[in-house]
Amino acid sequence: MASPSSERRTTCSVVCTISLTSFITRLPCNVKQVDAHGLLALSERRTHLVDEVLERFFAEQRRRARGIGEAYSTLWETLERNSAGGKRFRPRMVMAAYESLGGQDLESAATVGAAFELLHTALIVHDDVIDRDFVRRGSPNVSGSYRDIATTAGIPIPIAEHRGMSVAVIAGDLALFYAYRLIDSGGLSEQVRRRVVDVLDESMFLSAAGELYDVDFSIRPGVPPVEEIVEMERLKTAMYSFEGPLRAGALLAGAREEAVVALGDFGRGIGIAFQIVDDLLGVFGDEEATGKSNLGDLREGKSTVLLAHAVTRPEWQEVAHLVGDPTLTLEQADRIRAVLEATGSRRFAEALARDYANRAWEALASPALTSRVRDEFRPVVAGVLERVR
């Protein structure tokens, strides 16, 4: 099968045409953020359907909450705002799988997609509690919103921060519970519902394991080996963001078992590739294009494939002490980047991402999948391959 990266222009299956050249990022010098959702066939219709499901869902919960009290209704509004900032990437994975496998009941697919979106909201809200982050995508998250309300009311910062995180624990619980609950309102047959819930279960089960490993990494001295980092990323993110939504969409469409497995394999590979690329962008990314600091990961000393490779090289000693320093300067970051180039760590991470993306592409060659499926997901693979070539 021809590698999709050779194509310069892909016609998306639904409503849009994406010029792949617009996504091209040539590492090393001008890494551009490739907006993950843009790599999928951009379907405003899909997003719109998912938005509608979530709007109805949140309107209903706000209505219920108002019956209890204003403060509770405000919590639901805050949760909705935190959920609305995203690009509905996971729901669109569900719908892309569903539609490309011939599914017709878009409303049901949008509901299951919305469930994965709520699961995502739950996991990031609690991840932010664990990381003591009060900001996400440049705006206050749940913890930040509630911290700010408290500080404005004159409450001292440590108490206000604790209050913010306490409310975020509650909000994440609600998002998690209602992720499951939404599946029940999708009008699925009992047989399909059970199988979709199995996938949601596996997504939650693996994601919790990944979060546990991530917490362990953060207090463990040194950087874990590459395999452990890849495994953590598979567990924590790839399953619930890629493999799970794709398998759920395929099940909804009534696809054969082989098709479900093949799409799942694709999701696992491409999900891991994405995470590795994200780690690359976290250090080498163009801040203007990615919208986030390329110092954060280095200041935090985040365990990534890049670092796992670098620490085994003698040159690393020169900059090892700088990683994890919250006051790291721009110049020091540049020194680290130079060493990551010199050690071949950047090339290693790029090759690893490419390898996972290629494996993902091969999974799509399964005879259980049609060319329509391959057309749907080609841009995703192509995007990753372009980003790391």
Next chain:
Amino acid sequence: MASPSSERRTTCSVVCTISLTSFITRLPCNVKQVDAHGLLALSERRTHLVDEVLERFFAEQRRRARGIGEAYSTLWETLERNSAGGKRFRPRMVMAAYESLGGQDLESAATVGAAFELLHTALIVHDDVIDRDFVRRGSPNVSGSYRDIATTAGIPIPIAEHRGMSVAVIAGDLALFYAYRLIDSGGLSEQVRRRVVDVLDESMFLSAAGELYDVDFSIRPGVPPVEEIVEMERLKTAMYSFEGPLRAGALLAGAREEAVVALGDFGRGIGIAFQIVDDLLGVFGDEEATGKSNLGDLREGKSTVLLAHAVTRPEWQEVAHLVGDPTLTLEQADRIRAVLEATGSRRFAEALARDYANRAWEALASPALTSRVRDEFRPVVAGVLERVR
């Protein structure tokens, strides 16, 4: 209908005989802990069935987790240990409602009961995160276990504590997700499953609201009015511990709507009564009998009905500054107790608990409920009435 408190001895409907005299606590001088679960018809068989469901559930999750790694399996073991310490109070509420309404499929009832037990585990694990507690029932909770592992490994206490709470966030998420999930393995008909899930939903929805209000109370200056405290206790605990399990048990038994509503009303009233009594025991309880400090609530400045009543009296000024002082001495606590007596706050709280217990008992008089149901729950009401007479 005769008040059940006039009976000195009640034959329980299943396997045991409870002497109510053994539960009698005469406030004011010798408040004894009345073990809530002891007030229900003690059924070792019911507990055993629920234990079996939970043992199978945890064995299965540990098996799955081992496939991922030792650390994850250990997390599941820790969660199981935290779940096992309880007395299966909520499952037994489910089963008492179910059996007294003629239900025969004890296995299904035990599974739904186990779901409420897991919901309880989730809520207390996260409540402990919010309260920064590392101990429950005298043993390390999830946060405490993981903090201790970290400190033993030489990790500084603040980092170890944060690690403990991070893992507890993850563990609580798992318990919450699998509370819902367990309902799916109860072999229920789709119609019944949906209605039971509705009750689980309401339990979660209200409990989150109650936790939010509790967090708000803790940072708000002063003590909220009595009605707000009662409402918080209804939301945070009475629904998921009493009303929800009882309604779920009734639905499982195929009871008529009137019976479900009547048992729910009973649960709400008795649940609130229990919480008020717990607050009384938190200040006036005999530590040896209750197994927990009667200084904790005063040192923490916990908002209770007792305090809400007291703060409106002029005598309160004398001790107001002592409440919330973490170094409160035994003598100071005695001074507060004396003022709570003098202001009539203790009598007020006792009367309020009695009032809710009586309303609960009246709900059981519904013609939709049989004498078997009343026999089943009479000891619960009697116990509360005895505790506050």
